[in-house]
Amino acid sequence: MDPNIPVAPALQSNRISHNIFVTRYVRMVVESDQIPWKHNVLASAAHWVLLAGYLVIPGTFTSLQKSDSLNGTLGSSEAGEVILKTIQNPPLLAMACVLFLLGSMAMGWLFWKYRDNYIWLLNRLFLPTLLNALAGLLTTFINIYTAHHGDWSIMALLTVIASGLSVASSSGLVIIYKFRKLEKVKQEHWQATSVRNRGL
Template identity: 30%
Template sequence: MLLSLETIPRLHSILATILTWLLLVGFVIIPGAFRTDADGEMARDLAAEVVFMVVGFSSMGVGIAGAVLLAVRWRRNHVWLINKIYLPLVQSGLAGMVAAVVAIYRLQG
């Protein structure tokens, strides 16, 4: 498997990194779409929330779809999958969970 790492195109490794970052962007943007005003009430700027939601969910969708395609393509090379797909996705998921928890506590004061 280590020798077969040489056969994986560099473009696929770059795409895996970009797709992981896109997923992280979605994880961080979506909880931040819900804002509060000075009184602690939910802000009523629906247009901004919709834009943030569309950007967040579309970046998450592209990141997930691309990561799944790369994982299926290189499913026999476990070393590459762990280093380029699984581990970065777990880290992005943890960062997204932290962002969601912070957003929830911020909204509730």
């Protein structure tokens, strides 16, 4: 048996003594169930805040170019054309940036606090972030090709890039933690338990 794997003290259950064999995997499972509910709520709130940011940003896409009256008024001067190409919806853009910042800060703190519990990170941070990023990317494409008739403004392009990077990074984290880090911990668990069972 691996000397680095701790064995918990004997527990009395129905007057029968059991040696509980604790591996890193078992510890992660138990710890993920014992994480304070307020941190689980904070993780869920952070995802909703990020999702809200994804849903708000498409509202900042400019559609002024579609307005004939504004095109006639602003398009007659060089300064007007610059305004026509750059005006967005500043309050919505500011709100989306604040939501992204708040959600990212909360998730960064939770990641640092529970960085050794791969199960909790996957279930509470990485997978929900991936799903929300995909929802944001899909919403952006729908907005571009329906409300804005395929008009790729600068904001639309930046939003697609930001959402795509979120999808790519969260997908990478899911792959690394699910299929590498957690899989290694599981293999250690099964090897240790099989060695222990053969020794009994």
